[in-house]
Amino acid sequence: MASNTIFMNGVTGYIGGTVLADLLKRPDASSYKIRALVRNAEKAQQLKALGVEPVMGALDDVDIIEKAASEADIIIATADCDHEPSAHAILRGAKTRFTATGTRPIFINTSGTGVLSDDARGMHTTETIYDDSDADQIASLPLTQIHRPVDAAIASADAAGYVYTYIILPSTIWGWPNHELVQKGIANYRSVQIPMLIAGSLERGHPGMVGKGVSNWPDVEIHELGDLFMLVFDAAVRDPAGTGHGREGYYIAASDEHTWYQISKAIGEAMVKFGRASDSEPTSFTKEELDKFYGGSEYLGSNSRARATRSKALGWKPTKMSKDMLASIEQEVKGCIEKPYKLA
Known part of the structure; x- marks a missing residue:
């Protein structure tokens, strides 16, 4: 060997x-x-x-x-x-x-x-x-x-x-x-969390979020x-x-931090642009929608706050920030319209 x-x-x-x-x-x-x-x-x-x-x-x-x-x-x-x-x-x-x-x-x-x-x-x-x-x-x-x-x-x-x-x-x-x-075509090109929010939002015809969307994630x-x-x-x-x-x-x-509301708002803006919603302002998923789209999970409304101190000590120097992530969501929404993301 x-x-x-x-x-x-x-x-x-x-x-x-x-x-x-x-x-x-x-x-x-x-x-x-x-x-x-x-x-x-x-x-x-x-x-x-x-x-x-x-x-x-x-x-x-x-x-x-x-x-x-x-x-x-x-x-x-x-x-x-x-x-x-x-x-x-x-x-x-x-x-x-x-x-x-x-x-x-x-x-x-x-x-x-x-x-x-x-x-x-x-x-x-x-x-x-x-x-x-x-x-x-x-x-x-x-x-x-x-x-x-x-x-x-x-x-x-x-x-x-x-x-x-x-x-x-x-x-x-x-x-x-x-x-x-x-x-x-060997490897997947999609992440999970953002496409999950997009898929649920597209299905309901309006941008959605868990609760008020004020929780933070990196x-x-x-x-x-x-x-x-x-x-x-x-x-x-x-x-x-x-x-x-x-x-x-x-x-x-972790390079930066966002709220779930910011992601849902960006989803809404893209949905309006592509004719999939009339209003870009997110509203809370109902209990029935959470059950239908996410098996009742409210994970996409959790907090997870973190600092990458040890990672950066190795020399990791990320430059892409949350503003770049939010700007990328239009492409994600377009992709989910062209090839729907399957919710479990």
Whole structure:
């Protein structure tokens, strides 16, 4: 088996596709053997043509994932950050790798600032701001928070001494990537949160929001998120013990902050422009609409406030701010009209 082997999941997704595209563009890309979990046979062949070795399987195929992780020096997970079976399979594989080689593998996992979210339901903001350099504050998050069970298990594995772990927490991700994997139809080009709000708004024929929309979330542009992944990757490969890891290894991807009202207002303005609404001023989703569009969830009215202190200390320098995100929403609305976003 080649040294410097990378095993990834989620490469056909929005985040994972961007990370893989960035890896493939690196000047030292040829020094790594990249393997990727993939379900679709056609996409597997496309990945193979790009020099990526497909590992056929899905997140529930824990034996396949465990074996692939046990053969990797670096593991990058970008798929479902709440999928506990696959996360634990990766950790078992990493432990096997350590036992066999005596070297701790590197595990870069994707979580999200949803782990910081509250139950504001769009009715108020909060003064609580989480800082990724404050390990005690992050550790205080209860296991009842989304993403937290996986995050905590990964950090505990680092403490056990058989793997170096680094957890990246994207916020509201925006923008349409146009890298090679998107161009070839391998990877998804859409985020989740903003298209979800657009889809519900289009279906009701008027821009919607949860509650008053006054709650705050951070945001990050997709390519700048990819930049952070590469910085964490470089730091971990160069000096895994000296780079913040485990309990000290949380890296928030947040460049600016917005309210949900601002997003819904921008959606409304685009809907008016495209003849899908007569008024751009958002109104609250009714309980019936929340049930219909979002399974009753009011998550898109939560607060999640964060500072990317540790990420910026690595040299991350995002330049795309909330004003740029709001300006991009017209393209998102147009895209959702042309190709509707499916609500679960």
